[in-house]
Amino acid sequence: VQLWESGGGQVQPGDSLRLSCTGSGLSMSEYVMAWFRQAPGPERELIASIGSTGLETLYGDSVKGRFTITKDNAGNTVYLHMNNLRPGDTSVYYCAGRRGTKPKMAESSFAYWGQGTQVTVSE
Numbered sequence: 001v002q003l004w005e006s007g008g009g010q011v012q013p014g015d016s017l018r019l020s021c022t023g024s025g026l027s028m029s030e031y032v033m034a035w036f037r038q039a040p041g042p043e044r045e046l047i048a049s050i051g052s053t054g055l056e057t058l059y060g061d062s063v064k065g066r067f068t069i070t071k072d073n074a075g076n077t078v079y080l081h082m083n084n085l086r087p088g089d090t091s092v093y094y095c096a097g098r099r100g101t102k103p104k105m106a107e108s109s110f111a112y113w114g115q116g117t118q119v120t121v122s123e
Contacts, residue, residue: 001025001112003095008117011085015121019080021095021114029053029073032100034110035080037091037119044094048080049103058103062088085121092116 007019019035034049048069049058057069068081078095096110104110 001097003097003112003114005093005095005114005117008093008119010120010122012123013086013121015085016081016083017085017119018082019093019095019117019119021078021080023076023078023097023112026076026097026099026112027073028071028076028078028097030099031097032102032104032110033069033071033078034096034104035069035078036094036096036107037089038094038116039091044107045091046105046107047093049105050078051103052101056103058105060105082119085119087121090119090121092118 002024035047036044039045046060050069054071066084070079094116095114097112098110
């Protein structure tokens with residue numbers, strides 16, 4: 001299984017950005033997918049998780065109401081739609097996946113990870 005993130009970049013506060021994660025060696029219809037970002041320290045912060053059907057989602061408190069996770073199972077792609085970006089959203093964003101049905105929040109739950117894409121929010 002391999003995951004590739006794309007769509008990162010530098011934007012201004014209040015802007016929007018969409019991240020994409022495309023997978024190979026898996027069928028996303030059988031996988032829970034998630035977006036994490038690197039927090040200060042060694043752990044990663046959950047941003048959003050989506051179940052295998054795409055109907056169930058979980059969000060981290062810091063992004064609720066601003067970010068939306070969606071999934072295209074036919075295209076083996078998961079997206080993170082980010083609105084009203086803030087300087088505090090600056091980080092490396094990672095796509096993660098695990099076989100299963102229900103969305104998960106714990107970093108340790110996910111077996112497969114992408115390399116990450118940088119998002120920078122600044123004036």
